[in-house]
Amino acid sequence: xxxxxxxxxxxxxxRERQYQGEDFFADDAQVLPFTxxxxxxxxxxxxxxxxxxxxxxxxxxxxxxxxxxxxxxxxPQGLFFSAGPSLASRFEAGMTxxxxxxxxxxxxxxxxxxxxxEPPE
Numbered sequence: 001x002x003x004x005x006x007x008x009x010x011x012x013x014x015r016e017r018q019y020q021g022e023d024f025f026a027d028d029a030q031v032l033p034f035t036x037x038x039x040x041x042x043x044x045x046x047x048x049x050x051x052x053x054x055x056x057x058x059x060x061x062x063x064x065x066x067x068x069x070x071x072x073x074x075x076p077q078g079l080f081f082s083a084g085p086s087l088a089s090r091f092e093a094g095m096t097x098x099x100x101x102x103x104x105x106x107x108x109x110x111x112x113x114x115x116x117x118e119p120p121e
Contacts, residue, residue: 003093005081005110009106042074046072051065052065070092079100081097094110
């Protein structure tokens with residue numbers, strides 16, 4: 001079984017909690033997109049972590065970290081990490097997403113863990 005974790009602008013936490021519809025993340029009009037500077041910073045950080053940009057199309061960038069068995073998809077609205085079934089792959093995806101929240105600009109959403117990761121106090 002795979003593992004998926006997502007990164008969004010932190011402002012989306014309150015927006016998602018107040019959303020009255022069925023699926024907040026499926027409604028692109030609700031999810032605040034990254035600013036160009038944020039998208040560029042995420043791209044640079046993925047490269048610094050060893051992810052390789054393997055494909056770009058229609059505003060989306062697809063990355064692989066082959067040795068860890070993880071991939072990442074950067075879209076205007078979110079950064080989506082996918083891991084294979086191994087514990088090492090899951091750990092890599094989850095930790096990388098958590099580390100990317102250290103600037104305070106982004107929030108990690110983990111559907112397997114029930115939602116938003118609360119920032120450390």
